[in-house]
Amino acid sequence: MRPFTFERPTSIAAATLAASQLGGKFIAGGTNLLDLMKVDVERPTSLVDISALPLRDFGATAEGGLRIGALVSNTDIASDNRIREAYPVLAEALLNGASAQLRNQATAGGNLMQRTRCPYFYDVFMPCNKRQPGSGCSAIGGYSRLHAILGASRDCIAVHPSDMAVALTALQAEIEVHAPSGVVRTLPICALHRLPDETPDHDTSLAPGELISAIILPPPARGKQAYRKVRDRASFAFAVVSVAAILDCSSRTVRDVRLALGGVAHKPWQPRAAERALVGAPASGASFEAAARAAVAGAEPQPGNQFKIDLARRLIARTLTDLAARGG
């Protein structure tokens, strides 16, 4: 960990301005940033603590959805009755992530801003394009069991670790962002994280100093929701593969479906082809199986993670089948 300055501004304008300076970085719960600073991967020269900012609101929107301030803790979101009843996929995703202690400390915005996970990214002495553009990707040809099978590039095969972001993708949430210029914009969650392409050093589309101020949930979707996370132990492990699914059926026909996958790509992965194939199809095992195949059709695995294709396919089909069986 290297020396840094620390400030705790009380206005969003001051915070975004401070963090937009070279070497500036926001800190909220710190559950990922501090780890990365200790292993010398993140080297901010100034930390801008946003905990004094007025970002803890958690209430209804005029459109019938919910607005979750960026500083609301993961625990508070997961245990909120409005979330549990109308957005159960989000509560399930949060409770499947990290540990109780981390969820108490971690914030909504911080959850989204986690860096991708890769052991080579975490060791500053190994080549990594994310850490040091142009140095090469050590995961390719290395230990890649947990890496991407979709949307990866020749420069990076890391996956995004957030469970919450996967659920938010299925829910089609929006992210509210404050820029240092004072401009406030919203973007769909699917536009927040990005694929690695040739610039894997950028995990998100945010510009320096841009601050997530809130997550906005649309009015509750029709249908049943589920989050299924496959992992190497029963708790406190990142997803090998996960799926967030919202399935709306009417008289044994799929009226609408939304899917998002975790653990397969540099961002929550939306299998659009699978969704399109299902709308209007019979809510049957055969339809779900066909959709699941479509979801992984373009997968390009590493030698160490080919199993993820079968795993993701089976998980999607099973989750949809279980949701259909729940009725409604």
Added chain:
Amino acid sequence: MDSIIGQGIDRIDGRAKITGAAAYAADKRAPDMAHGAIVTATIARGRITSIESTTARNTLGVLMVMTHENAPRQAPFQARADDRHARPKPQLASDEVQHFGAPVALVVAETPEAARAAADSVTVVYEKSAGVFELGDASRDAYDPLKASEGESSDSHIGAVDAAFDAARTRIDAIYTTPYQCHAMMEPHASLASWQNGKLTVWSSLQLIESAHKSIADTLLLEPDHVEVISEYVGGGFGGKLPVHADAILAALAARELGRPVRIVLTRQQMFHVTTHRPASIQRVRLGADADGTLTSIAHQSLSQSARADEFSEPIVNATRSLYAAPNRLTSQRIATLDLPVPDSMRAPGEAIGLLALEQAMDELAVALDMDPIALRLRNEPEQDPEKRVPFSTRALVPCLTEGARRFGWDRRRKQPGTTRDGRWLVGMGMAAAIRGNFLRKASARVTLKSARRAVVEMDMTDIGTGSYTVLAQIAAEVLGLPVENIEVRLGHSGYPDTPGSGGSFGASSCGAALHDACTKLKARLAAGEGAQGLSAEGHVTPGEDYKKYSQFAYGAHFAEVGVDETTGEVRLRRMLGVFSAGRILNAKTARSQLIGGMIWGVGAALEEEAVVDPRFGAFITRDLASYHVPVHADVPDVDAILLDELDPHANVLGSKGVGELGICGAGAAIANAVYNACGARVRSYPITLDKVLPTLLDRME
């Protein structure tokens, strides 16, 4: 009056631990203390050509940078020494790099933050050499270890194994692999060193005080009486704190150079390379049996990693020599030299991974014979030790098997895999036998009466979380006729009488027997009319002929029920029971805790633990607890251990045997066998992660 020994009383150090009053090595403070941070090698083999540390030296608060260019003179390393934990462990002694992550520099500063930041700025340039990092690649050069463990030879051969195997009606011939594992104890390695008047005191986190004392004194070329080593509380060791590591030696060297105390705490990431690990293994097991399950041949051959820097041979096949009867037998232990860190003992070295292979092979044989796996084991119960050909001191494997089967509800197990289900879970049961060698080591103890009613026990034994403080207090209380709360136990100081320390499950028996002797002598002198206050006696124990005349092991049986997710292949433990027989139990509560802890290690070995080597870098890649998985609470929902009544009159005066490692022995195999019973997946490559189960499910369902 009921015996105090054996009662499941609470740990006498429990309050100090939960209130934070118990000071572990990294909790220790000394006036004017400085902080060290270690810089580690980023190549696996080669030479340091230059070290650029100007930035580090100019960093505010930095006091010194130590490298091989300016490190003080130390005794040379002696490879293959008799007591490998007591020999010199020189640090920064040359420009040679023998493995990735080896210490190459030390930065000492006023604060830990400054030390670490400066350490990050040190640039080392290397000249790399090629290395060998994969056990399979090195198998051509496998060799017979020069020093096999525990006084046993690396080979045994009785009868005509190949002929008997070829002639057998039912045969199993399978290869099993186990990965590198790391101790991953909760408390990191840490040391604080302080010099006063030419004498060195090192507070460290250690299992073996006497060995550490000799190692530190010899490394620094000091007279033994100029060195004191203290380790009062240890937050888990599991073998990883048997040796002295770089933290202790570098702290001592830096403290002498600076003339002020220096503390060094290893980071979690450093622990994977700076300390030791359990070697990976490749094991071949061949079993031949008659139609009724009688074994006609047993062959168990192991290959495991050793290191160029030093030799270590895990005694993987030793327990196979004593577990089952068979007229034709062969065991062999081979090692191969890789350019990885030096492996060393990790909880139940040998049995822990040897039984992962043997006890899964026995399950495969039971399936091939269409026989119940418990019945197969009962069929092959030996009357005496099948290779040593001496009687067992005690052997209660059969009662462990039958009592365990009854309590676990083994009769509800369905033989056919995939036929029991609970929702999306395919449910299966598995079992395995447990066996662990019992050892007694030379030990001494001193007991002193502070008054007629209060006694102080002193010995250099450690309590690594096992309950040493408590069982020793119980033994002294019982022999002296005093309440436990009137016994003060002082451990972990090199100035106290020598013990073998904590390791190999010999600690409680060896130290307990020595203390029993001391208390008995003290009592005799009291009876002879000597005054109580200040009266002191020393006691001793030395292993006798009974360890040659009898085959001494502790035994047990594991029963596991797992669920396998029929879609994803995820394996989750549902419940687990171990029934054990380990001589007289010194404290029912701490013994059960140790056994349960061992069983949970078995869960980790079976399903989760793997330190992955990337051969391109010659390094362990999974270097934190997010990527090196050990079980979490949710993985171990219902684990219980039962202890059968036993007393081993040949073990020691107390009749006790070690329990610290017994719980892990066989535990992972019971889980592997339950996975097979649940879904039909026979995974011979540990750990049994979902990707290895998935192909069987694909075949089953599609």
